[in-house]
Amino acid sequence: MEEPIVVWGAGAIGGTIGAHLVRAGRPVLFVDIVPEHVAAIAAGRLRIEGPVAEFTVGAPAVTPDRMSGRHRLILLAVKAHHTEQATRMLAPFLAEDGAVVSCQNGLNELVIAEIVGRERTIGAFVNFGADWMGPGHIHYANRGAVVVGELDGARTPRIEALHALMRLFEPDAVLSDNIFGYLWGKGGYGAILKASALTNDSIADFIADPARRGLIVALVREVLSIAAAEGVTPLGFNGFDPAAFMRGDAAAIDASIAAMAAFNRASPKTHSGIWRDLAVRKRQTDVAAQLAPAQAAARRHGLATPMIDRLVSLIGAIERGEG
Numbered sequence: 001m002e003e004p005i006v007v008w009g010a011g012a013i014g015g016t017i018g019a020h021l022v023r024a025g026r027p028v029l030f031v032d033i034v035p036e037h038v039a040a041i042a043a044g045r046l047r048i049e050g051p052v053a054e055f056t057v058g059a060p061a062v063t064p065d066r067m068s069g070r071h072r073l074i075l076l077a078v079k080a081h082h083t084e085q086a087t088r089m090l091a092p093f094l095a096e097d098g099a100v101v102s103c104q105n106g107l108n109e110l111v112i113a114e115i116v117g118r119e120r121t122i123g124a125f126v127n128f129g130a131d132w133m134g135p136g137h138i139h140y141a142n143r144g145a146v147v148v149g150e151l152d153g154a155r156t157p158r159i160e161a162l163h164a165l166m167r168l169f170e171p172d173a174v175l176s177d178n179i180f181g182y183l184w185g186k187g188g189y190g191a192i193l194k195a196s197a198l199t200n201d202s203i204a205d206f207i208a209d210p211a212r213r214g215l216i217v218a219l220v221r222e223v224l225s226i227a228a229a230e231g232v233t234p235l236g237f238n239g240f241d242p243a244a245f246m247r248g249d250a251a252a253i254d255a256s257i258a259a260m261a262a263f264n265r266a267s268p269k270t271h272s273g274i275w276r277d278l279a280v281r282k283r284q285t286d287v288a289a290q291l292a293p294a295q296a297a298a299r300r301h302g303l304a305t306p307m308i309d310r311l312v313s314l315i316g317a318i319e320r321g322e323g
Contacts, residue, residue, distance in 0.1 A: 002026070002027050003027070003071065003072060003073075004027040004028055004029040004060070004071070005018075005021060005026060005027065005028050005029070005073050005075065005165070006028075006029050006031060006071045006073065006074040006075065006090075006093070007021075007028055007029070007030050007031065007074075007075045007077060008031045008074055008075065008076050008077065008078065008086060008090050009031070009032060009076060009077035009078035009082075009086065010030040010031070010032040010037060010038075010041060010046075010061070010077070011032070011077065011078075011132040011138075012130040012131050012132045012138060012273065013077040013103050013104070013126055013130065014030070014032075014075060014077025014078075014103060015030075015046065015048075015077075015130075015132065015138045016048060016128070016130045016138055016140050016169075017075065017077070017103060017126075017166075017169050018030055018059070018075070019046050019048045019055070019057050019138070020048075020053070020168060020169040021165070021168055021169065022046075022057040022058075022059045023055055023057055024168040024169075026165070026168065027059075028059045028060075029059070029060050029061070029062070029071075030046075030059055030060070030061035030062075031061070031062055031063070031064055031067055031090075032061065032063065033063060033064060034135065035063055036135035036136075037061075037135040037136060038061045038062060038063055039061075039135070040135045040136025040137075041058060041059055041061035041136065042058065042059075042060065042061040043058060043136075044056070044057070044058025045058065045136040046058060046059070046136050046138070047136055047137050047138070048138055048140050049137070049138075049139060049140070050130075050139045050140040050141050050268060051141065051142070051268055052140045052141070052142060052143055053140055064089050064090075067089075067090075067093055068093070069093060070093060070094065070095040070096075070098070071093055071094060071095055071098060072095045072097060072098040072099070073098060073099060073101070073162070074090055074093070074094060074098065074099070074100045074101070075101045075103050075124075076090070076100050076101065076102055076103060076104065076108075076112065077103040077104060078104065079104070079285075079286040079289070080104060080105060080106040080108055080286035080289035080290045081284065081286040081288070081289035082286075083102075083104065083106075083108045083111045083112065083289070084111050084115070087100065087111065087112050087115045087116060088115060091115060091116055094116055094120065098120060099120050099121065099122045099158060100112050100116055100120060100121055100122070101122045101123075101124050101148070101162065102121070102122070102123060102124055103124050103126055104124075104126075105126075105186065105190060105286070105290055106183075106187075106190075106286070106289065106290035106291075106293070107180075107183055107184075107187070107290075107293040107294070109121055109122075109123045109151060109179075109183070110293055113151070118151060121151060122148065122149075122150060122151070122158075122159065122162060123148065123149050123150070123151055123179035123180065123183065124146075124147065124148045124149075124166075124179070125145065125146070125147040125148075125176075125179065125182040125183055125186055125237075126144070126145075126146050126147075127144035127145040127146070127186065127189075127237055127238055128140070128142060128143050128144035128145075128146065128170070129141035129142040129144060129267050129268075129269035130269070131269060131273065131276060139268075139269070141267050141268040141269030142266065142267035142268065142269060143170065143172075144237075144238055145172075145174070145182075145237040145238055146166055146169070146170040146172070146173040146174070147173065147174040147175075147176050147179065147182045147237075148162050148163055148166055148173065148174075148175060148176070148179070149175065149176040149177060149178065149179030149182075150177075150179070151179065151180075153176075153177035153178060153179070154177075155175075155177070159175060160175065163175040176235075178232075178233065178235060180232050181232055181233050181234055181235040182234075182235050182237065184223075184224070184226075184227035184230075184232045184234040184242075185234040185235045185236055185237060185240065185242050186237075187223050187227070187234075187290075187291075187294055188220045188223040188224050188227075188234060188240070188242055188245065189220075189237075189240040189260070190290065191219045191220060191222075191223050191291075191307075191308070191311065192206075192207060192216055192219065192220065192260070193272040193274065194272070194274055194287050194290075194291075194311055194315065195212075195215065195216070195219060195311060196271075196272055196275065197271075197272050197274040197275035197278055197285075197287075197315065198311075198314055198315070198318070200275075200279070202264070202265075202270040202271060203264040203270065203271060203272060204261045204262075204264040204265035204270070207257055207260050207261040207264065208257070208258075208261040208265075213257065216257065217245060217253060218307055219307045219308075219311070220242070220245045221245050221246070221248075222305060222306075222307045222308060223294060223308065224242055224245055224246050225246075225303060226294050226297050226298045226301070226303060226305070228246065229297065229298070229301040229303060230297055230301075234246070236256075238259075238260070238263045239256060239258075239259030239260040239261075239262065239263045240256060240259075240260055241253075241255070241256035241259075244256050274286075274287060274315070278315075278318050278319070284319050285315055285319060287311070287312060287315040287316075288312050288315070288316065291308055291311070291312055294308060295308060295309070295312075
């Protein structure tokens, strides 16, 4: 019997990817902390709906306290601020020759590697749109870039196997020798999404508003300057052109802003997951956790981060009910 792929965190990202793998005939074991969601999946009621795909599947599913065995592939898909706790919980169930794949937002690979070892950590980048609506229900709004890569850029049998696996979910998934380039690129783009959550505007409207151009450019350039200090070349995706922002090319920046606005305007997912956490679910976001590695890197290089620091502060104020 084929060994199951463990999806640890069956929310918007993990639930969407895992459901597609199940539909493609691959064995999947879901692990999630919400008992009602676990029960729905185990009962065959994991429903993916939206313009991209409409189907319902079921698979074995457990809460972390019911987990057992040793597994060679664990897709970690929890929020960034839960990464350390989740990684420590899954570590006893990771095979010695196994790997954890960070299907998350942020530079969580760094946290995972500290716990399970760099050799047992694989990088991944995702930019598709999805929302967890409730137990057994995920809205898959739009396709987006999906990339996997070894942390050292090596081309290994396991990364090739993972790439083939991810193509069952996203046919255009990319195998990259510069996964940190994508992750830092997402850091720049993600900063825009985080800032948009301070308003009730849609992502597209926020990006397209000429009054916010200066804010967007300054925020993105601040993030990308840290990447440059780290020796990383950020890579673009879905309309985002980090090179344009880094060299200050006004025309290319405007073109990128227009492309990002168009990409997001075409998606039924109008607002970021961070906005949803603040405005709908009324819970803590993972903004601080996502940006903490960038802030730490900036401090190492003696770089000031006033824009990032202010963004974290403003989101924190809303989380505390002060906004």
